[in-house]
Amino acid sequence: MKKYFYVFTIQYLGYRFHGWQKQPNVKTLHLMVDRTLNFILEGKTFKSLSSGRTDAMVSAECAAFELFLQEPIKDQAAFLELFNYNLPQDIRALDIREVDDKFNIINHSKIKEYLYLFTYGEKCHPFCAPIMTTILDDLDLDIMKQGAKLFEGEHYVRSYCYKPTDNGIYTREILTCELVENTIYTANYFPSKSYILRVRGKGFMRNQIRLIMGTLIDLGKGKLTLDYIKESLKPGSTIKMNYIAPASGLILNSIEFE
Numbered sequence: 001m002k003k004y005f006y007v008f009t010i011q012y013l014g015y016r017f018h019g020w021q022k023q024p025n026v027k028t029l030h031l032m033v034d035r036t037l038n039f040i041l042e043g044k045t046f047k048s049l050s051s052g053r054t055d056a057m058v059s060a061e062c063a064a065f066e067l068f069l070q071e072p073i074k075d076q077a078a079f080l081e082l083f084n085y086n087l088p089q090d091i092r093a094l095d096i097r098e099v100d101d102k103f104n105i106i107n108h109s110k111i112k113e114y115l116y117l118f119t120y121g122e123k124c125h126p127f128c129a130p131i132m133t134t135i136l137d138d139l140d141l142d143i144m145k146q147g148a149k150l151f152e153g154e155h156y157v158r159s160y161c162y163k164p165t166d167n168g169i170y171t172r173e174i175l176t177c178e179l180v181e182n183t184i185y186t187a188n189y190f191p192s193k194s195y196i197l198r199v200r201g202k203g204f205m206r207n208q209i210r211l212i213m214g215t216l217i218d219l220g221k222g223k224l225t226l227d228y229i230k231e232s233l234k235p236g237s238t239i240k241m242n243y244i245a246p247a248s249g250l251i252l253n254s255i256e257f258e
Contacts, residue, residue: 005099006067006076008083009255013090014059015130015248021053029054029091033065036086040079045070051105051255052112055207059131060252061115062094066105073098109258111175112204115251116197116213117182120220125189132185132194133249139220141195144179147219147229148197151177151212155233159241160215162207171235176200179216198253207244214243 010033018026022034034048047068054060073079076096083093119128120135128134151174158170182194197213215232218224232239 002070003101004069004072005101005103006069006073006096007064007099007103007105008067008096009062009064009094010060011062011092011094012060013130014054014057016090017056019054019056019058020050020063032088032091036083037067040082040086041069049105051110054252055247055250057130057247058250058252059248062254063252064105064255064257066099066103109202111200111202111256111258113176113198113200113253113256114204114209115184115253116199116209116245117185117194117249117251118197118213118217118245119191119194122191124191127187127189128191130248131251132190133246135217135220137221139217140222141179141220143226144216144220147216147226148177148179148212150226150229150233151199156235156237157205157208157233159232159237159239160208160211161205162211162244164205168205170205172201172203172205174199174201177212209250210245210247211241211243213245213249215241217245218243 012029017029020029022028022030030050037046037048049066051064080093080096087093117131118133118135120137120139123136124134154171154173156170157172158164161168161170177199179195179197182196184196197216199209215224215229219229231237232241
């Protein structure tokens with residue numbers, strides 16, 4: 001039987017979900033997407049597969065999943081409208097496109113960009129909590145900006161993998177790692193200034209961005225030095241970074257399929 005393949009891009013606020021992957025007895029994004037698809041497809045056979053997993057409370061501006069069907073979608077615009085009508089209000093489908101059987105959403109080469117939104121020095125409005133991390137201590141932003149640049153390029157990043165194994169591939173390349181003032185997200189209850197760590201690369205390990213952010217926060221507090229970070233990125237480093245920054249500040253901003 002011929003199969004049909006479609007790629008959807010979606011947005012979601014991850015704050016009330018236990019990540020993307022389906023898990024027993026908890027509400028996940030994949031569970032809600034599949035429930036909605038099952039309803040609008042009226043029980044027809046389908047399978048959905050994501051381009052990658054996000055952790056609990058992590059949000060996305062532009063994530064992607066592939067839908068496998070045994071019958072074609074005759075009107076993609078109408079299908080997208082029906083999909084959005086039935087999705088929860090914190091998930092939105094942006095577009096849909098048909099691909100061929102050579103496309104593999106997991107193995108297809110792609111570049112991901114993550115943003116980590118944070119502020120420091122003051123207690124924020126509670127409404128900030130779903131997408132922004134607040135550090136109450138003072139931070140040295142200048143040295144944090146220098147620290148972020150150390151992660152650019154190809155490095156041995158075992159120190160920035162949660163529970164690394166002995167057979168993992170830890171030499172990875174980060175195309176962009178920079179700390180800038182936030183001009184993307186605004187709200188009248190936001191603090192006067194907030195900041196973004198922007199990271200782009202072809203592949204990231206579990207909690208890698210949050211471990212980098214945690215390291216930069218400790219650097220800004222004066223708990224670590226630039227030289228210590230340099231040592232942690234050298235081949236064979238056994239340094240273990242322990243501070244994983246909170247998940248709610250992390251946003252998957254874009255996926256570019258090559």
